[in-house]
Amino acid sequence: MSNEQSGRIQLNKKMLGKLLVIAVMMFGFGYALIPMYKHLCEVLGINVLTQQDGTVERPExxxxxxxxxxxxxxxxxxxxxxxxxxxxxxxxxxxxxxxxVMYEVVNTKPYAIKAQAIPSYAPQSATPHFMKVECFCFKEQTMAANEARQMPVVFYIDPKLPREVKTITLSYTFFEIAGASTASR
Structure with a gap:
């Protein structure tokens, strides 16, 4: 083996080491993105569309x-x-x-549609204190053609809600799940 080939092998090994270090760092960064994203959203108060719905149990x-x-x-x-x-x-x-409280939805189309509701709260500081026990927003809703339905939301307000909050707005946006209609249009 010549000195030139030996030199190339050493350079290739060095490059492989650098690439492995970069790959490990990229994996670690990607793995850390999820908790960083969640923490950043909590701190900034953005993307608070989903609290841990369905997991709230009323304290004894x-x-x-x-x-x-x-x-x-x-x-x-x-x-x-x-x-x-x-x-x-x-x-x-x-x-x-x-x-x-009850929400009413009426599918006005002659075919079945799948939909989902996303809640939002105002003021945003009330969000962690609005405890839903039962809600139609926990899962997809399949609405039959021309179906009308009343859907309940069972909740309580945590007594730890700051005293200055006297009004809370609970708003739902009900939207069709893309590509999920059950019949051709």
Whole structure:
């Protein structure tokens, strides 16, 4: 083996080492992106579309705080071929009190459609205190042709809600899941 070939082999080994280090660093960065993204979104208060819905259990020792009432304003927006609205515009609840509100959706098309609802809350500081026990937003909804349906949201407001928050707006956007209609149009 000549000195020239030996030199190339050494250079190739050095390059392979550098490439392996870069590949490991890229993998580590990609792995770290998910928690960094979640933390950044929490800190900045963006992309707070999904709280841990469906996993909230009502604490055993929650006491209803009758010293104050919270007004819950309800809103519904639709992105698709249906009518979607709350059956009432607002309710008053005590923190810790279990409450139920209804939303109504009507598929206005002559074919079945799959849809999903995404909640949002205002003020955003109320989001961690709005505890949903049951909600149609937890899963996809399949609406039959021309079907009308009433869907409940069962929730309570955590008594730890800051006292300055007197009104919370719960808004849902109900949208069609792309490519999920169950019949040809």
């Amino acid at each position: 020792n929650t006491q209803v705080d009758k010293s104050r009432k919270i007004t819950i304003e309800l809103d519904g927006n639709s992105q698709g071929p249906w009518r979607f609205r709350p059956t009432t515009r607002s309710i008053e609840v005590y923190p810790g009190e279990l409450a139920t």
